[in-house]
Amino acid sequence: MNQFSIVIPVHNKEKYIYKTLNSVLNQTYPHFELILVDDGSVDNSGNICDQYALADSRIKVIHQKNGGVSNARNTGIKAASNNLIAFIDADDFWKEDYLERMSDLIKKFPKINIYSSKYTTVVNGIASKSEEFFPSE
Numbered sequence: 007m008n009q010f011s012i013v014i015p016v017h018n019k020e021k022y023i024y025k026t027l028n029s030v031l032n033q034t035y036p037h038f039e040l041i042l043v044d045d046g047s048v049d050n051s052g053n054i055c056d057q058y059a060l061a062d063s064r065i066k067v068i069h070q071k072n073g074g075v076s077n078a079r080n081t082g083i084k085a086a087s088n089n090l091i092a093f094i095d096a097d098d099f100w101k102e103d104y105l106e107r108m109s110d111l112i113k114k115f116p117k118i119n120i121y122s123s124k125y126t127t128v129v130n131g132i133a134s135k136s137e138e139f140f141p142s143e
Contacts, residue, residue, distance in 0.1 A: 008109040010038040012092045013082030015075045016055060017045040019096035023054050029099035031062060035106035038092075040065045041082040046072030051096070 012030055016023060030040055042059070044052040044067060052069055059065040068081055083091055092108065094100060104123070111121055126133050 008037065008090055008112055009088040010035075010090045010092050010105060010108075011082075011086035011088040012038050012040045012094065013043065013079055013086065014040070014094055014096050015043050015045055015078030015082065016047060016051050016096045017072065017075070017078070018047050018049045018051055020047075020050040020054060022097035023051055025099050026094065026096050027054075027058050029102070030094065031058075032102050033100070033105045034103050035109055037109075038064060038105060039087055041085050042067045043078040043082045043085075044069045045075070045078040046070065 014026065014030075019026075027040075027042075030038075040062075042055040042065060044055055052067075055065075055067045059067045066085060068085060070078070070081060073081075079093060090112070092105070108121060108123065111123075112118075115121075128134070
């Protein structure tokens with residue numbers, strides 16, 4: 007069974023973080039830990055992360071001084087308990103089967119070290135571009 011550590015760098019994303027966190031927590035594949043790195047937010051983002059962590063034991067929150075998104079991702083990687091790392095930005099969201107499809111992809115191509123998936127660019131609520139890197143079949 008594949009176990010994921012999901013890292014979300016968070017900096018002043020209170021407007022978006024609810025949708026992002028709910029999209030992760032509602033995955034059909036439940037075998038993951040979620041690491042939220044509050045990168046010096048001055049809005050309510052850090053408090054929102056703390057509230058979610060109180061409600062779900064899979065969530066770890068790290069509060070740090072602002073060091074930028076790459077630094078926050080690296081902090082999350084260091085805190086990860088699992089060897090599979092997934093990243094999502096605090097203003098993005100996943101379809102409910104994202105991790106399940108990633109797990110299936112890893113099983114299908116076990117010798118690959120980096121995986122990616124379909125992405126869709128959404129502008130003003132309208133999907134404008136979509137590309138699938140690893141088609142289903």
